[in-house]
Amino acid sequence: MQIDHIFIRVQPGGPEAEALKAFGLTEGSGNTHPGQGTANRRFFFANAFLELLWIANEDEVRSPTTSPTTLSERLAPEGTASPFGICFRPSEAGEVADFETWDYQPAYLPPGMAIGIAANTPLTEPMWFFVSKGGQWQQPIHHAAGLREITGIKVFSPSSGQASQAARSSGLTFAHGEQHLLEISYDHEVQGMQKDFRPALPLIFKY
Numbered sequence: 454m455q456i457d458h459i460f461i462r463v464q465p466g467g468p469e470a471e472a473l474k475a476f477g478l479t480e481g482s483g484n485t486h487p488g489q490g491t492a493n494r495r496f497f498f499a500n501a502f503l504e505l506l507w508i509a510n511e512d513e514v515r516s517p518t519t520s521p522t523t524l525s526e527r528l529a530p531e532g533t534a535s536p537f538g539i540c541f542r543p544s545e546a547g548e549v550a551d552f553e554t555w556d557y558q559p560a561y562l563p564p565g566m567a568i569g570i571a572a573n574t575p576l577t578e579p580m581w582f583f584v585s586k587g588g589q590w591q592q593p594i595h596h597a598a599g600l601r602e603i604t605g606i607k608v609f610s611p612s613s614g615q616a617s618q619a620a621r622s623s624g625l626t627f628a629h630g631e632q633h634l635l636e637i638s639y640d641h642e643v644q645g646m647q648k649d650f651r652p653a654l655p656l657i658f659k660y
């Protein structure tokens with residue numbers, strides 16, 4: 454399996470996107486998720502996209518269908534849960550998730566389609582999930598900053614608990630940190646540069 458997209462909790466409307474645009478990223482289209490109660494702004498790369506996600510409808514995000522995803526806790530403005538989500542897709546036809554999942558079928562998905570949400574994941578970890586189809590977008594992927602592909606992800610967390618099955622099978626790098634932080638590497642860091650988006654976003658680019 455391979456990474457399809459990464460979400461980061463932001464304020465309603467996603468004003469944090471302006472920091473990414475100022476850095477030199479080209480913004481793609483955003484969308485809403487009817488029935489789920491969330492909305493986003495997105496930045497696309499050749500192999501994955503970055504999603505800034507927020508709660509748009511409190512009733513929907515706390516509904517019986519959506520509440521088991523823990524999105525309401527993860528996206529709470531002052532929440533202490535991990536503000537990240539990592540979505541995977543198959544690397545080849547017929548591949549399934551390397552971790553145990555349960556089927557989530559929000560209203561915005563076509564009938565018969567589901568998102569596989571990782572089971573038994575603590576809130577201290579990112580939300581892990583899997584889509585059977587991904588990587589098929591018609592969006593701008595050329596950026597003035599020169600970033601092309603995501604080639605590595607490191608997750609920092611204040612938790613020292615045992616990693617879940619999903620985390621162990623994710624192929625990502627983990628480290629202890631004082632706060633939740635995501636470090637994304639692009640293009641194998643050939644430029645030898647780094648951009649820290651804190652405090653606007655708990656995010657560092659290495660490229």
